[in-house]
Amino acid sequence: MAEKYGTIPKRFTKEWWSWYWMYYKWHTIGVLFVLFLVVLTVTESITAEKYDTTVIYAGRRYCNDSTVSKVEEVLSPLCEDLDGNGKKSLQFLSYDVDLNSSDVQYLEARRLKLDTSFTGGDTFLYIMDKELADIYKFDGVDTIVFAPLEDWVTADISGFETFDAHGKAYGVDISDLKIFKDAGVDTSGLYLFMRYYPRKEQMKEELKGYEASVELANKMLSVQ
Numbered sequence: 001m002a003e004k005y006g007t008i009p010k011r012f013t014k015e016w017w018s019w020y021w022m023y024y025k026w027h028t029i030g031v032l033f034v035l036f037l038v039v040l041t042v043t044e045s046i047t048a049e050k051y052d053t054t055v056i057y058a059g060r061r062y063c064n065d066s067t068v069s070k071v072e073e074v075l076s077p078l079c080e081d082l083d084g085n086g087k088k089s090l091q092f093l094s095y096d097v098d099l100n101s102s103d104v105q106y107l108e109a110r111r112l113k114l115d116t117s118f119t120g121g122d123t124f125l126y127i128m129d130k131e132l133a134d135i136y137k138f139d140g141v142d143t144i145v146f147a148p149l150e151d152w153v154t155a156d157i158s159g160f161e162t163f164d165a166h167g168k169a170y171g172v173d174i175s176d177l178k179i180f181k182d183a184g185v186d187t188s189g190l191y192l193f194m195r196y197y198p199r200k201e202q203m204k205e206e207l208k209g210y211e212a213s214v215e216l217a218n219k220m221l222s223v224q
Helices: 014-047 065-078 104-118 128-137 180-184 200-224
Strands: 053-059 090-096 123-128 163-164 168-173 190-194
Touching: 014 065, 053 104, 053 128, 053 200, 065 090, 065 180, 065 200, 090 190, 104 128, 123 128, 123 200, 128 190
Parallel strands: 053 090, 053 123
Antiparallel strands: 123 190, 163 168, 168 190
């Protein structure tokens, strides 16, 4: 040990600290860096905003920060406090997807991001334009993306235009929805959809999120 690390001075003396830093500098830096990452991760986890419900917009229209904030402000009071922290909090995500874009990589990346959201998780409520929604019309049981309105709408939507496919209505037009008009949010040409939820036994953990999204959607459609 003495040959490899030299003569070890008495602990915690000035000479010992110099000796320690000479032989264990990189070990110490490595340990401190790992501790820093652990603390940072834990802090972010504790302080990160937690949302009860997420709503995704997808379409050609670009939603700036002001629009996102307005939507979150008007919809948050309508959502359910799922985590029981006494605060109703809604996250509004905007995926601008321009199908006429000549940038193939951009379009593929946007489509992939949207497609990934359909595969599971706690997001069920979508606002989309007709052009993009047309892509997701299903043609068989294995490719169902959205649930028919009859499965989740309990509000009175008589007089509302619907998005139809294969003899059923899947989306409801929210162009004239009062809650958005009062907030100054332009929803012309947009439709509200609910992601299909099969209610399988192994997916029970998602049931709360689905039911909360259904309740939120019907409140949105019922605001007078």
